[in-house]
């Protein structure tokens with residue numbers, strides 16, 4: 001697989017309506033090889049619909065979608081066959097086939113089949129008929145069908161559905177490895193805490209509009225650092241910090257101090273007061289909190 005950095009996918013000004021209901025409104029984004037983009041948004045926001053449009057499963061009313069510079073529409077989608085793997089909603093599986101036989105519907109290449117079965121740790125049940133599979137086993141098989149040919153782009157709608165924590169980690173690590181080899185992923189999920197461990201770019205859709213699209217690194221860097229201190233004398237420490245103009249508050253996990261750029265004067269000052277530390281750390285800010293803050297700011301920005 002080539003790690004081509006040029007645009008793999010371009011979605012330009014896509015608008016789509018079902019009857020009078022406008023489901024996607026002027027959606028624009030692009031993806032390149034090796035990118036892992038997360039799509040998040042409330043129920044009914046349009047996440048599945050944009051994925052379906054990219055797969056030529058629904059017709060857009062305005063705008064264009066291209067993959068490797070070729071247009072994708074319900075009538076014109078040859079480029080998808082060799083380059084895209086997808087799992088949208090529930091995997092379409094034949095109950096009386098075995099997992100192996102299902103995978104063979106996608107490819108007969110034995111080394112690819114063996115690779116994906118080992119990568120997703122499915123060998124214990126791959127020769128059982130699918131009607132005996134649990135929800136998580138079916139989901140893994142659906143993911144395996146999307147990955148087996150190592151396509152350039154993999155689209156996964158809620159891939160963590162029904163997976164146990166071990167399988168979630170397995171999938172996450174696998175996606176990261178494949179992305180390093182150049183495979184691009186577009187993934188939707190409601191489990192933000194899981195998504196943030198794997199994606200490098202996040203796109204938030206709300207009411208059919210892209211309301212935020214940003215690199216995770218930028219999102220995290222823009223956040224103010226928060227220091228958490230647990231001490232033997234919190235009240236005394238708080239008084240000293242406030243007197244020295246630190247923005248701080250007493251919270252459940254300790255004293256939280258915002259925007260600390262240099263630790264030494266703060267620690268030296270408190271130690272001089274006789275305060276002893278039982279814990280010093282950074283407060284982790286999760287994706288949900290960051291996004292809510294960012295979205296709050298952008299909504300405020302629009303109102304102002």
Ligand SMILES: Nc1ncnc2c1ncn2[C@@H]1O[C@H](COP(=O)(O)OP(=O)(O)OP(=O)(O)O)[C@@H](O)[C@H]1O
Nearest residue numbers: 018019021023041042043044045046047048049050
């Ligand atoms: N075939 C259809 N005909 C009419 N309306 C549809 C159709 N498919 C989806 N919709 C509507 O389009 C909107 C977007 O649906 P979509 O499935 O893309 O949302 P989503 O963001 O994936 O939601 P969820 O998180 O619940 O999966 C919803 O209001 C839905 O009711």
